[in-house]
Amino acid sequence: xxxxxxxxxxxxxxxxxxxxxxxxxxxxxxxxxxxxxxxxxxxxxxxxxxxxxxxxxxxxxxxxxxxxxxxxxxxxxxxxxxxxxxxxxxxxxxxxxxxxxxxxxxxxxxxxxxxxxxxxxxxxxxxxxxxxxxxxxxxxxxxxxxxxxxxxxxxxxxxxxxxxxxxxxxxxxxxxxxxxxxxxxxxxxxxxxxxxxxxxxxxxxxxxxxxxxxxxxxxxxxxxxxxxxxxxxxxxxxxxxxxxxxxxxxxxxxxxxxxxxxxxxxxxxxxxxxxxxxxxxxxxxxxxxxxxxxxxxxxxxxxxxxxxxxxxxxxxxxxxxxxxxxxxxxxxxxxxxxxxxxxxxxxxxxxxxxxxxxxxxxxxxxxxxxxxxxxxxxxxxxxxxxxxxxxxxxxxxxxxxxxxxxxxxxxxxxxxxxxxxxxxxxxxxxxxxxxxxxxxxxxx
Ligand code: ASP
Numbered sequence: 001x002x003x004x005x006x007x008x009x010x011x012x013x014x015x016x017x018x019x020x021x022x023x024x025x026x027x028x029x030x031x032x033x034x035x036x037x038x039x040x041x042x043x044x045x046x047x048x049x050x051x052x053x054x055x056x057x058x059x060x061x062x063x064x065x066x067x068x069x070x071x072x073x074x075x076x077x078x079x080x081x082x083x084x085x086x087x088x089x090x091x092x093x094x095x096x097x098x099x100x101x102x103x104x105x106x107x108x109x110x111x112x113x114x115x116x117x118x119x120x121x122x123x124x125x126x127x128x129x130x131x132x133x134x135x136x137x138x139x140x141x142x143x144x145x146x147x148x149x150x151x152x153x154x155x156x157x158x159x160x161x162x163x164x165x166x167x168x169x170x171x172x173x174x175x176x177x178x179x180x181x182x183x184x185x186x187x188x189x190x191x192x193x194x195x196x197x198x199x200x201x202x203x204x205x206x207x208x209x210x211x212x213x214x215x216x217x218x219x220x221x222x223x224x225x226x227x228x229x230x231x232x233x234x235x236x237x238x239x240x241x242x243x244x245x246x247x248x249x250x251x252x253x254x255x256x257x258x259x260x261x262x263x264x265x266x267x268x269x270x271x272x273x274x275x276x277x278x279x280x281x282x283x284x285x286x287x288x289x290x291x292x293x294x295x296x297x298x299x300x301x302x303x304x305x306x307x308x309x310x311x312x313x314x315x316x317x318x319x320x321x322x323x324x325x326x327x328x329x330x331x332x333x334x335x336x337x338x339x340x341x342x343x344x345x346x347x348x349x350x351x352x353x354x355x356x357x358x359x360x361x362x363x364x365x366x367x368x369x370x371x372x373x374x375x376x377x378x379x380x381x382x383x384x385x386x387x388x389x390x391x392x393x394x395x396x397x398x399x400x401x402x403x404x405x406x407x408x409x410x411x412x413x414x415x416x417x418x419x420x421x422x423x424x425x426x427x428x429x430x431x432x433x434x435x436x437x438x439x440x441x442x443x444x
Contacts, residue, residue: 002418002419002420003193003194003196003197003259003418003419003420004258004259004262004418006196006197007196007197007200007259007262008258008262009197010196010197010198010199010200010201010204011200011201011204011262011265011266013201013205014200014201014202014203014204014205014208015204015205015208017201017205017208017209018038018204018205018206018207018208018209018210018211019208019209019211021033021037021038021205021208021209022208022209022210022211022213023213027209027210033209037205038205038206038209038210039206041202042202042203042205042206042209043202043206045198045199045202046199046202046203046206046266048199049192049195049196049199049202049203050203050267050269050272052192053192053263053267053272053273053275053276054148054271054272056185056188056189056192056275057148057271057272057274057275057297058145058148058153059181059185060182060185060186060189060274060275060278061150061153061154061157061274061293061297062145062153062156062157063178063181063182063185064182064185064186064278064289064292064293065154065157065158065161065293065294065297066157066160066161066164066178067161067175067178067179067182067289067290067293068161068289068290068291068292068293068294069157069158069160069161069162069164069165069290070161070164070165070175070178071288071289071290072290073165075162075165077403078158078162078294080403081291081294081295081399081403082294082298084398084399084402085294085295085298085299085395085396085399086298086302088241088395088398088399089298089299089302089303089391089395090302090339092237092238092241092303092305092391092394092395093303093304093305093308093338093339093342093391094308094335094339095233095237096233096237096305096306096308096309096312096391097308097309097311097312097334097335097338097339098312098335099229099232099233099237099309099312100226100229100233100308100309100310100311100312100313100316101312101313101315101316101331101334101335103225103228103229103232103313104225104229104312104313104315104316104317105316105331107225108320109221109222109225109313109316109317109320110221110222110316110317110318110319110320110321111320113221113320113321127344128344129340129343129344131344132151132343132344135149135151135152136151136152136155137152137155138152138153138155138156141153141156144156148271148346150271150297150298150300150301150346151301151302153297154294154297154298154301158294182289185275186279187423188275189275189276189278189279190279190419190423190424191423191424192275193259193276193279193419193423194419194423194424196259196262196263199266200262200263200266203266203267204266207266207378207379207382210378211378211379212375212376215375215376216376216379219372219373219375219376222313222314222317222373222376223376223379223380225313225317226309226310226313226314226380226383226384227380227383229309229312229313230306230309230383230384230387233305233306233309233387234386234387234390238305238387238390238391238394239253239254239394241394241398242394242397242398245398245401245402246397246398246401246402246406248397248401248408248411252411252412252414253285253393253394253397253411255414256280256284256285256411257280257285257389257390257393259276259280259284260273260276260277260280260389260390260393261386261389261390262386263276263277263389264277264382264385264386264388264389265382265383265385265386266382267349267385268349268350268378268381268382268385269347269348269349269385270299270300270304270347270348270385270388270389270392271300271301271346271347271348272348273300273385273389274296274297274300277296277300277389277392277393278292278293278296278297279417280393280417281295281296281392281393281396281397282417283410283416283417284410284416284417284418285393285396285397285410285411286397286400286406286407286408286409286410286411286416287396287397287400287405287406288400288405288406288407290405291396291399291400291403291405292396292400295392295395295396295399295400296392296393296396299391299392299395299396300346300347300388300389300392301346301347302342302343303342303388303391303392303395304342304345304347304352304355304384304388304391305387305388305391306383306384306385306386306387306388306391307342307351307352307355307384307388308338308339308342309384309387310352310356310377310380310384311334311338311352311355311356311359312334312335312338314356314370314373315331315334315356315359315360315363315365317373318360318365318366318369318370318372318373319365321369321372322365322366322369324364324365326363326365330363333362333363334359334362334363337358337359337362337363338355338359341355341358341359342355347385347388349381349385350377350378350381352377352381352384353370353374353377356370357370397411
């Protein structure tokens, strides 16, 4: 069985076990299953896995982006990649939320509904856009890396790459070292991915065991419309965009994206999925690292199609429940706000609700409305994160193809970049050679 199949089995089994615990009421607080399995083993293994992915994000983005810029060697091309990907990210997000609003409004969801709730949502403040722009240039790059400020890291890494290019021939050794570091980081991604089947099992078993079934049924309408709009965007809008702009087969694309989608689904975080998305996009889909090293972390931060869809549906739903008529101008403000909000917020779990509160305060919808959908947001977060990551990959493919930085043979080869046992096996000859080289350097 290849890794993707194993991960899918882990996902299916995890869902089955979690749902069984949930439906059979076995996950009661203080009970054995809750203490030792759901909040014990599953929680520990799942969190260790997410931590190990997060551990790779900053060094991977740094090294791969420096390599990427050096690989492009042309600052104008860099500018074009930046402009194209930014425009496509904003455009797909705007289309996503407009579609969601249109679907939800035409179905009139939430009209005449009364939803009892005691869940209270207290919004964390998201930084204003002006601050986001100012923070792109870090005053201290080490601090930016320590706190995972993605836009600042991207800026710093690109500047290092450009400066290396300006230093020229003398910096050859440095470029080789950074390239090797990038290769080492990619190996680490492979090692961690090969553990995914077990981790995905634990993450899903825990998530499903904690699912609020009553709420899921009470809000069935809302949940189904969000899922429907997500599927529409994933299968029609994104694949249509891929076909129109790149002429590539959506079926091949979707098949190769499965791993990254499952990772996004299980971690609910585009940021934590960056290592997997980057590896998928370069090794499986054929995007050159010089493009992917920029578009993937950039997309994980500013592109959130799935999140925008949830915001569109939630706005219509809550406006209807509270009997507020937003009108065309209200909805246009919602679209604009949600696109802008996606730029300033990182792809981490639950950030969609913070963005929603920014949208609500702009159009004057009651903040307590968010409390209504809080209980089902966890599961929708998993689904929308998969769509977010797919959007990042679609744009990466389109931009790289348009710049002639795309390897179609890799895209067409179903086995390209598959992770197998060789990933975690040390080549004995290589090891010997390396040991000899180290000893001879030490002796001299
Ligand atoms: N979890 C999402 C992501 O990481 C963001 C959100 O919708 O809350 O992309």
